[in-house]
Amino acid sequence: xxxxxxxxxxxxxxxxxxxxxxxxxxxxxxxxxxxxxxxxxxxxxxxxxxxxxxxxxxxxxxxxxxxxxxxxxxxxxxxxxxxxxxxxxxxxxxxxxxxxxxxxxxxxxxxxxxxxxxxxxxxxxxxxxxxxxxxxxxxxxxxxxxxxxxxxxxxxxxxxxxxxxxxxxxxxxxxxxxxxxxxxxxxxxxxxxxxxxxxxxxxxxxxxxxxxxxxxxxxxxxxxxxxxxxxxxxxxxxxxxxxxxxxxxxxxxxxxxxxxxxxxxxxxxxxxxxxx
Numbered sequence: 533x534x535x536x537x538x539x540x541x542x543x544x545x546x547x548x549x550x551x552x553x554x555x556x557x558x559x560x561x562x563x564x565x566x567x568x569x570x571x572x573x574x575x576x577x578x579x580x581x582x583x584x585x586x587x588x589x590x591x592x593x594x595x596x597x598x599x600x601x602x603x604x605x606x607x608x609x610x611x612x613x614x615x616x617x618x619x620x621x622x623x624x625x626x627x628x629x630x631x632x633x634x635x636x637x638x639x640x641x642x643x644x645x646x647x648x649x650x651x652x653x654x655x656x657x658x659x660x661x662x663x664x665x666x667x668x669x670x671x672x673x674x675x676x677x678x679x680x681x682x683x684x685x686x687x688x689x690x691x692x693x694x695x696x697x698x699x700x701x702x703x704x705x706x707x708x709x710x711x712x713x714x715x716x717x718x719x720x721x722x723x724x725x726x727x728x729x730x731x732x733x734x735x736x737x738x739x740x741x742x743x744x745x746x747x748x749x750x751x752x753x754x755x756x757x758x759x760x761x762x763x764x765x766x767x768x769x770x771x772x773x774x775x776x777x778x779x780x781x782x783x784x785x786x787x788x789x790x791x792x793x794x795x796x797x798x799x800x801x802x803x804x805x806x807x808x
Contacts, residue, residue, distance in 0.1 A: 546609035558744030583651025587614035633661035653714035681799035695784035732806035
């Protein structure tokens, strides 16, 4: 696994995550809410966000709880965009660190709460990341992580993927390859925490609908631009093939568009660890 290559992809995608910031915040809002409910954050807590991307859930947690929060992401451009947005919103006591979850530069027992939203699946050494999380969590602290559930339960991902098969055939991947659904299997991430010595672990499923996308054209823009691998694969097609691929996806998602908005069924797994 080429860690530098993975980080390069996120650096190149940072612009698009910032461009579609408000839309991504709306799409992932139910996930952020699920994390807030499980993490039980208070204003006097010190929080660590692992893999915060262009600023979420850090910015929302800060706005809703007032807690001191540390943002981390291995992509320097992601961290820069997140910091710029925090300054724009005049948020105080928000700190930014361009670092990976499997190499946290913090002393032992620094944080009361650790959160991670749809990011641990992209950390090269997830086992080491879990060890690091446990190391920097204070006694009586909590770690709350959200990951995607099964692909078939997340139609915003599966429907366009199926529509693109004639143009972009899926590549075989190893079981633990980095990817959005790396920890979709029930109990897989929980087992890693148990292996690292965690005892009090809860795993739950949260089903919801994604309704933030206004139009089919907007959906295609987001789907085709935010992923570095998708951009590269589409760039390898001829102009006619790219046009046909876009048409195929737009037709496939038509069934989920009504009354001026898209409605995609979605599902996540939330793993909460209580540190003794």
